[in-house]
Amino acid sequence: MSDVKIRPIKESDKESWLKLWEGYLVFYESTLDDKVTETTFSRFFDESEPVYAAVAEAADGKLIGFVTWVTHRSTWAITDYIYLHDLFVAPETRLNGVGRKLIEHVYGVGKETDASRVYWHTQVHNHRAQLLYTKVGMRDGFVVYRWPES
Ligand SMILES: CC(C)(COP(=O)(O)OP(=O)(O)OC[C@H]1O[C@@H](n2cnc3c(N)ncnc32)[C@H](O)[C@@H]1OP(=O)(O)O)[C@@H](O)C(=O)NCCC(=O)NCCS
DSSP states (O other): OTTOEEEEOOGGGHHHHHHHHHHHHHHTTOOOOHHHHHHHHHHTTOTTSOEEEEEEEOTTSOEEEEEEEEEEOOTTOSSOEEEEEEEEEOGGGOSSSHHHHHHHHHHHHHHHTTOSEEEOOOOTTOHHHHHHHHHHSOOOOOOOOOSSOO
16 A cells, blocks of 8 residues: 555544544453543644654545554663554555554654654554564563553
8 A cells, every 4th residue: 555645643633533543442342431532632732742643544535544652751761762552554454554654654753753762562462463563673572561450
């Protein structure tokens, strides 16, 4: 899909992005309070928030995927790390290189902003995503813990 453009999200993308976001939550068998979704969307456009998003736009203008990321300090580097938070490609457009393009977009941001690292995690059983990740990144061997449970 060489005609797919990756570009920063715009406020006017809200309706289309919400549809993709819903699909992403369904994939994770999760729900989120609408207030969380609203807050996340508004943070993409708030310059004081280190929360960002880009979308994949097909030649006909339809949004077919998105990626989000946050930047943060690290005790192991002078410049920020980029945590790639969410990645989603509409099911009917998968396996066309769009996921790779979205990740590479974040790498581009990392280069432009002199970030020390782009990193992310995925579920152990998400083999489909890992088929892509092993081609664009390296597995670092860390295991993620969290608290509280939910
Ligand atoms: C993971 C996801 C974003 C990938 O998007 P995509 O657009 O299908 O990915 P791409 O087409 O860019 O990448 C597919 C890569 O995986 C490889 N791949 C896919 N299926 C494969 C298979 N069965 N065997 C070997 N390689 C395979 C392809 O060869 C391709 O590599 P290439 O770019 O070198 O050709 C998409 O499947 C998705 O949205 N999944 C649901 C949500 C999700 O899992 N998000 C990630 C959470 S961590």
